[in-house]
Amino acid sequence: MRVQVINPNTTESMTALIEASARAVAGPGVVVEAVTSPMGPASIESHYDEALAVPGILAVLNDADAHVLACFGDPGLDAARELAAGPVVGIAEAAMHAAMLLGRGFSVVTTLSRTRGRAHDLAARYVPPGACRGVHACDIPVLELESDPAARKEVVALARHALDHDDSDVIVLGCAGMAGFAAEASAELDVPVIDGVAAGVVLAQSLVTLGLRPSGRGEFASPPPKAYTGLLREFTPS
Amino acid sequence: MRVQVINPNTTESMTALIEASARAVAGPGVVVEAVTSPMGPASIESHYDEALAVPGILAVLNDADAHVLACFGDPGLDAARELAAGPVVGIAEAAMHAAMLLGRGFSVVTTLSRTRGRAHDLAARYVPPGACRGVHACDIPVLELESDPAARKEVVALARHALDHDDSDVIVLGCAGMAGFAAEASAELDVPVIDGVAAGVVLAQSLVTLGLRPSGRGEFASPPPKAYTGLLREFTPS
Amino acid sequence: MRVQVINPNTTESMTALIEASARAVAGPGVVVEAVTSPMGPASIESHYDEALAVPGILAVLNDADAHVLACFGDPGLDAARELAAGPVVGIAEAAMHAAMLLGRGFSVVTTLSRTRGRAHDLAARYVPPGACRGVHACDIPVLELESDPAARKEVVALARHALDHDDSDVIVLGCAGMAGFAAEASAELDVPVIDGVAAGVVLAQSLVTLGLRPSGRGEFASPPPKAYTGLLREFTPS
Amino acid sequence: MRVQVINPNTTESMTALIEASARAVAGPGVVVEAVTSPMGPASIESHYDEALAVPGILAVLNDADAHVLACFGDPGLDAARELAAGPVVGIAEAAMHAAMLLGRGFSVVTTLSRTRGRAHDLAARYVPPGACRGVHACDIPVLELESDPAARKEVVALARHALDHDDSDVIVLGCAGMAGFAAEASAELDVPVIDGVAAGVVLAQSLVTLGLRPSGRGEFASPPPKAYTGLLREFTPS
Amino acid sequence: MRVQVINPNTTESMTALIEASARAVAGPGVVVEAVTSPMGPASIESHYDEALAVPGILAVLNDADAHVLACFGDPGLDAARELAAGPVVGIAEAAMHAAMLLGRGFSVVTTLSRTRGRAHDLAARYVPPGACRGVHACDIPVLELESDPAARKEVVALARHALDHDDSDVIVLGCAGMAGFAAEASAELDVPVIDGVAAGVVLAQSLVTLGLRPSGRGEFASPPPKAYTGLLREFTPS
Amino acid sequence: MRVQVINPNTTESMTALIEASARAVAGPGVVVEAVTSPMGPASIESHYDEALAVPGILAVLNDADAHVLACFGDPGLDAARELAAGPVVGIAEAAMHAAMLLGRGFSVVTTLSRTRGRAHDLAARYVPPGACRGVHACDIPVLELESDPAARKEVVALARHALDHDDSDVIVLGCAGMAGFAAEASAELDVPVIDGVAAGVVLAQSLVTLGLRPSGRGEFASPPPKAYTGLLREFTPS
Known part of the structure; x- marks a missing residue:
């Protein structure tokens, strides 16, 4: 089982800290994939920071079995749930x-x-x-x-x-x-x-063990495809 | 008095519609400044769309006396309140x-x-x-x-x-x-x-008339300055 | 546009104060009609005072485009909404x-x-x-x-x-x-x-600008006609 | 023990009905004093009716050991609690x-x-x-x-x-x-x-039996004395 | 009318105290039947005590017209309502x-x-x-x-x-x-x-006077009969 | 790690079903200890059944690392938390x-x-x-x-x-x-x-992995020792 742990800010040293906390509780056979956001704020301390941390989270979301968003504001949680194939858990x-x-x-x-x-x-x-x-x-x-x-x-x-x-x-x-x-x-x-972070990893793992993923009924279905332009055109949903 | 009305999606024809609704209720001496988001989704129909509409809103926020966010999800309202000098009202x-x-x-x-x-x-x-x-x-x-x-x-x-x-x-x-x-x-x-949209314009106007702006005490103070990197580096708060 | 501002107590000097606050924010072309309750308590400082301030409010309600009830207990707000043709706003x-x-x-x-x-x-x-x-x-x-x-x-x-x-x-x-x-x-x-008071005046004005009045569906329809007797017979609804 | 049961409307036949319901459950030694409001609406079917039923209630409130307000809107309950020496119970x-x-x-x-x-x-x-x-x-x-x-x-x-x-x-x-x-x-x-009505009478009785009356601490203390004028001057609190 | 007052703990001196309080407010013709739980904790000061006080309550519930559970945690209230023919009131x-x-x-x-x-x-x-x-x-x-x-x-x-x-x-x-x-x-x-305790007795009495008993519709109907085994077999519902 | 899964009713075949569900999700190295309540109702379908299922749960609670109460009414959860050394999770x-x-x-x-x-x-x-x-x-x-x-x-x-x-x-x-x-x-x-049942087992496991147990501060501390008598004297807390 692969659990992706996303640091929504761009500070690598904080990713290392998060990764350590995640690995300490990951079960046998669970691969922790810690990743740092490639864009946006170095730390998240305002609504402004949080809003601008979300694109980075969505950019790195991969095909892991589950995902943990490692910022206490749980930025972008609903959007990530629409996009991900597996469960997404915020640390708050x-x-x-x-x-x-x-x-x-x-x-x-x-x-x-x-x-x-x-x-x-x-x-x-x-x-x-x-x-x-x-x-x-x-x-x-x-x-x-x-x-x-x-x-x-x-x-x-x-x-x-x-x-x-x-x-x-x-x-x-x-x-x-x-x-x-x-x-x-x-x-x-x-x-x-x-x-x-630790709680998020064990809960994400638990949901995978239970064979459960976010409901695709209604609100958390994949986002409908449409045109995206300007600086954010690379986020065009397909 | 200048009231900025922001269309958070990138569709110009929708901005025109919003502008007409805003102008129909704007008081004498109120200048409506309608603007289309320069980036992101053509319409907002998912949490994903909404998250990716926020940077465009924050990019166009200007020095008007008040601002209306013209999408019913009120995307980025808290972040815009931190950034703007005057009141910000969502249409929902x-x-x-x-x-x-x-x-x-x-x-x-x-x-x-x-x-x-x-x-x-x-x-x-x-x-x-x-x-x-x-x-x-x-x-x-x-x-x-x-x-x-x-x-x-x-x-x-x-x-x-x-x-x-x-x-x-x-x-x-x-x-x-x-x-x-x-x-x-x-x-x-x-x-x-x-x-x-009409309700937002008259309420925004009302708050300006009352001489009121978002509280700067605590949560809605200007975002603290810090490094922003990658695709979103132009959003670095100063 | 005429906005009636009702002082629910009988103290004229307080009406003057309220009128000044109302005029300071009234838009161009808005006529503020300040009126003092003709009956009841000199000030409203108990549930008893409040209950006995309501008849005076209902007695003076006129055919203005909107009404503001200028006592922080919002006395008689629901009753006034049934009676008035335009919006009624309490100051609380x-x-x-x-x-x-x-x-x-x-x-x-x-x-x-x-x-x-x-x-x-x-x-x-x-x-x-x-x-x-x-x-x-x-x-x-x-x-x-x-x-x-x-x-x-x-x-x-x-x-x-x-x-x-x-x-x-x-x-x-x-x-x-x-x-x-x-x-x-x-x-x-x-x-x-x-x-x-100021907030009430600009909100009442806003609702008139929007062309909106209290819903007549159900609860806020005009009160049904019926016999009223005794001291209050002059309040008989027609 | 005397329990006053107030019909807040002016219809005598309804008072008779209420009185019968009250007497049917009153305990031995409990005197039911049914009274009809001397002013206001013949029945209570709007916020307007209710507001104008309150003065009549306050006018008839006597020195009984407890009071029941026999209209399902519980009109004037808070004001009556300030005025009465004993418990006041609304039928709703x-x-x-x-x-x-x-x-x-x-x-x-x-x-x-x-x-x-x-x-x-x-x-x-x-x-x-x-x-x-x-x-x-x-x-x-x-x-x-x-x-x-x-x-x-x-x-x-x-x-x-x-x-x-x-x-x-x-x-x-x-x-x-x-x-x-x-x-x-x-x-x-x-x-x-x-x-x-029946529930109100037994509850009012119960509170008297318990020796309890409305708290006089703060909000339900007697209303402060002040000038009342116009049609309602007879309600001047002393 | 018989009102059973149940002390859910096993301490007789406390039952005496409760009985005195109950008798002081019982109406004429009301027989107070105070009873001490025959099993479980001497006082109720934890969730554990409370859980283990419930069987004793259910064991002594009799055919009185109403019942008062005289412990402020209202232990077993729902279960007692299923079992009793008349109203059951907790003292909290x-x-x-x-x-x-x-x-x-x-x-x-x-x-x-x-x-x-x-x-x-x-x-x-x-x-x-x-x-x-x-x-x-x-x-x-x-x-x-x-x-x-x-x-x-x-x-x-x-x-x-x-x-x-x-x-x-x-x-x-x-x-x-x-x-x-x-x-x-x-x-x-x-x-x-x-x-x-006093409040519970007068309320229980009131409900009997009103001729009301717990709704038998759905949840508070008699418990369905089934096998009970082990230490608790004497509780088998019939 | 030992996880005790308690069937609060006395029906062995249901314990077998619960055990199978628990084992299907238990992690490597997790020992599932399924146990049937030794007393009380054969199934739990009323408040009465639920109240009388609690003693059986408390009687079998052992020194496992965590406990799951496998009845959807979560009977006795608070009491079990006071008694257990490790986390206790209800299946609802x-x-x-x-x-x-x-x-x-x-x-x-x-x-x-x-x-x-x-x-x-x-x-x-x-x-x-x-x-x-x-x-x-x-x-x-x-x-x-x-x-x-x-x-x-x-x-x-x-x-x-x-x-x-x-x-x-x-x-x-x-x-x-x-x-x-x-x-x-x-x-x-x-x-x-x-x-x-499955959800309870993975959550209980998760809490053990996190090194967490119920707070002993205040309400969930061990029950205070005291005399227990009658049928339930074997439950005397020490």
């Missing part, structure tokens, strides 16, 4: 579903404050009202998570605050760049701390 | 808000069945649960609305069915390509029939 | 719709604590769950807003607190008596601050 | 609460189609989403329910349809004028059929 | 319904923190979103409520905190063991304080 | 989560009509409003699913009807006894058809 989606199986209410710990609205939108789409109890931002930019030696500590401190403030019992890490923090944070906080 | 948003002021519950009449999910998503974002009572598709492709002489009749018949089936009292036209149908349909059905 | 309704177009979540700043429940009820009717993030009271009585020189400052301070406490990005002023505070508060707080 | 409120204790989902069977919106509004206020499964109108005017010999049969037939259509298991009668139909309908349909 | 259900008739929003004050999730689940089932404004735990074990002389004071202090924190206006006592605290707490806090 | 929960990853809205196809309420309750707990579009019953008793040669055909026909009626794009099989129908139904209907 995967993490929130996993959180629901482990506790009564979760808090999201994310990077910039301005991205909290998107996290709330996704929670409204994926989980029942009240399951996502809060979204908290450490205000460390995505690309500094790795380089800033204090980042891990700050994220754990914020998660601890979130558990108390929100009266929650599970932590969801709100950025692919935090993938490496889950185990340590879980040990320190003594609650489940969920990395969406 | 405008039509649904107007509908709420005129009746208890509205039905949406749209083009392809596969776009109904998007309409429901937007309703969940804009209006209280229960306000949008149904979304009905005539399954006429967007670009045939104009050319198909039977289209108008079919849309009106579908609206009549929707009013009865959904127990609604207002009709929202779910495609910019239906802009020309509103007056006649309203007369025939004896309920408000709302064209989002 | 108008302000909340405008807020939705400008940010992700708004806070309401109002007068007496006891009116907060009504504001929450209206939010539940007009906007999706979560859009109204909080309702805060300064506990200055309605009729002291104008005379109390400290009122403006207190309202702005409360709005600042609300933005932080509620994590909101737009302020809605929850009383027609605060109409004069919007511009200054917006400048100080650097977020949109919405006066419902 | 009472019927819907009782329905929740007896089944999973109820249907409302009411008079005119145009009143269905109000029933839905009340359900949204009183019960969780999904509990009220439908509101069905027989389109027999309120004052013909008694005189029309076929009315009872039509209401039962409509209730039977509602149970099947809505997949509900309890019927709520949506008009005080249907008070006499409950027992027979229940026998015929073999599901609980709830008359709000 | 009764208390929450009563609270809705007396104020705008209530807070629950309960025993152990770990039971708050169950209280929220029940609120979601019984009342509209937003009616239950908070659930607060004093962390005094159920069986120490009676013996700990400081318990009453702590519960009142917690209720006072809850009213302010939640901006609520009614208190619901979240444990049958607090039945004796209601009157005193209500006097001290000057808001309605509701004991579910 | 698993199937609904999987459905959310594959389409926009699902329909449940189940056995007896009277169990539909439970399915709706679970959907309200697991997925956002609107995701579960309908619950349809074939009214074939659980234990006849296997023996009735027409059952498979009827279930597929009902699923086809559900897709059209509910405008859904995924089918969830609402009974462990339908485990064998998924593949064939999926092929015939050309949409994902989800068997909760």
